[in-house]
Amino acid sequence: MSTGSVAADRADAVLAPRLRMPFKGDGLARAALVVLALMLLVSVLAPILPVGDPSDVAVGPRLQSLSWSFPLGTDELGRSQLPRVLEGIRVTVVLAAGAVIVTAMIGVVVGMVAAYFGGWVDEVIVRLADVMFSFPSILFAVLMSAIIGPGVTAAIVSIIIITLPLMIRVVRASSLVVLERDFILAAEIAGASRRRIMFVHLLTNISGPVVVQATYAISVGVLVESTLSFLGLGVQPPGASLGSLLKDGIIYLPIAPWLVFAPGLVLALVIFTVNLLGDGLRDSLDAQQARALS
Amino acid sequence: MADQDAPGTVRLDAVSYAYRSGGAFSRRGEDAVRDVSFAVAKGETLGLVGESGSGKSTIGRVALGVYAPTRGRVLFGGVPLEQQRRALRGRFQVVLQHPEWSLNPRLRIGTSVAEPLTVGKVGTRDERRARVAELLDLVGLDQALARRYPHELSGGQQQRVAIARALVTQPDFIVFDEAVSALDVSVQAQTLNLILSLQEAEGFAALFISHDMAAVRYVSDAVVVMMAGEVVEKAPVQTFYGSPSHPYSQLLVDSIAPEIGTPTPTPAPRPAG
């Protein structure tokens, strides 16, 4: 059995790997976390910070470049871009995160059911997920907004449906592994109901992979929302999301490039940091397992 | 053996079991175990030995009612298991091989030990907590461990927790499936002695499954030897301290460490020096 004198630590890591922040030793992930946290913090606090109001028109000259009074310039209505971009971050991230939370809830239940019941239930769920997965995502999102009508709802529904298949797969795969473990059998013999086995024993042990997958899903969600809004099918004016800001600014690109670069760079940064965060979480999970099993 | 269907006796009657090879609707494969019959009385330990692939773990699962036999039946107190499913909830328990996997790593020890009570909705929260404390005491663990997580305990301690959990409902029948195989020698000794004392005190019937002949002989009243899915010998344990009848049994007994003090015949000439 145990072949090392540091069995306790290893057991800890392989049996209950915890997603460790702030990523001891993983400089990139730590940097990503800091940058992302800062962006979110500032965007959430924006209403009380002296950055201006995103909807105030004509506070300054129209289409003016970056200046001290308008750090991100102004748009064609004379609105300061700084508060608009900050609002954009807020809207985009909250929308994506909110959708992914729903995805996680649905995905966890469906994935666990597929793994636990097996048989035809599993087959059906897996096939359905495969079908959903094979839809081209942006096309699907456009279709959604055509059906439901453009707006935040369409964006949320699209994100959920686009990120659900992978979440189901991840949950199902992790559940299959956990279900092999002795404590599941012991619980069954002790008389635990199926519900208890799934929601107490299974759920507590798949949380790691679910969080990692959810993080990646948020980055997908951000991209989907931005694309929809860029096409005019997502967040509608006067609301500002990073995608809609891109849409608003693109016609002025030759004369006011900051209107595109600011939200564009911020969007790229958000997606980048969220992905790095996901990588860091996943590596932290993997590293603990690898160390323990070596 | 005494009356095979006395109250508290678990009996397997010509049990066969074949695994399904694929998904839910696939056919059954070959028999993993064939025509197995034996009985374990209240307060008695039956050792089940055989090498890997002999089917002993399968029999353990069937005896617990986890698998329904393909042929034959399992009776408790003379009544087939299917007819008393509800009544038997929590009356049969198991202790498995790997201490680190037999407890949910995300739950505290106290929660895990209380589980059989919690699912059976037995007693109030406080009563359950008291019973957990009682059990931890019984297996020789500090009650403070109830608040800890499994990874904070050693393998031997984890196995004791698994035993405490198995006892918490005062079960009639416990299956020990390679329960000491993964433990160090001295911890194994402690655990085997614990099983012996607990059985004396609590009076459960026990099926002790192992490939370790020495451990089986130590805790059992009688031994069943399996080979390739079938029973090849059934005898009271004294026979296994002396001379078993089946050649395969003899082989297993021989695998127990030779007498200390007798020089072993060497398998090959040893180099000088």
Added chain:
Amino acid sequence: MNPLITIDDVAVEYGTARGAVRALDGASAEIQAGEIIGIVGESGSGKSTLGLAIAGLLPGNAKWLSGAIHVGGHDVRGHDEVARREFRRRQCGFIFQNAMGALDPTMRVHRQLEHALDGEGGDAAVAALAASVGLPTDKAVLRRYPHEFSGGMAQRAVIAKAIAARPRIVVADEPTASLDAAMRTQVLELLVSLRDDLGLTCVLLSHDLGLVMRYCDRIAVMYSGRVVEYGSPETVLSRPAHPYTNALLRAAPGKEAPGTRVEPIPGMQVAVRSRSERCAFADRCRRAEERCAAERPEPREVDGRQVLCHFAEEEVMVAHG
């Protein structure tokens, strides 16, 4: 005759999240060429660490604190990474406990054996290697994947990989732990025959006293990072001079008279965090006295074996059986 492997007062530490743990605290032994030596110990004894150290396979977070291991005159630490890898192939092979885990599940066994041979000798060499470990030489069989092999065959494949480059030494970490009795015998007899035919020196890590008794030329009992007793199995297991060896024999079922109890060893083996200035077994020892808690025992020769105990002479007199 000069020993092939000398382990000289080796101390190795692991850095863990909870601080440093001293896996080896001054372990010493000498292994002659062509011997099968069994290293026996429970978890925490350091036997795995010692096996890994001999094979040059200590993980990254292990730190050599003192002492040295010399194989054929060469210090196992003194190499750079390239030299160490060569060492591992040519001088010392390693057989892992979990056979299936040690084989690449995505590569056919035949190819894995080819790799182990460095591609030299082609199919003929692979067949010869397979034959030497008792695997079928039929290429069709060897071209299967590891999961299609039985446990015993997989373990033989692992052994084949370990000896492919004809190393002088092989370290085997519980090579038969997951095998049944028949397989166990075959694998161990294979190791014995490799010793006889190739002069292979084998370091066998095991928790099974019976196995070690039967197959080893010498046995080293480890406790808390040190070799507490070292000699031939007959000497050490019939007339143990160290109270821990004695305690192990009393705790193992198998030789008790019907109806009597085995005696577990009170207490637990704890990891040491710094050089132990006392006898590590003192707290659990039946014959411990003040001296044991105050003075670190050094290896001495008592009744034909090496032992680390202040009271070895008295211990060896205790009648056993």
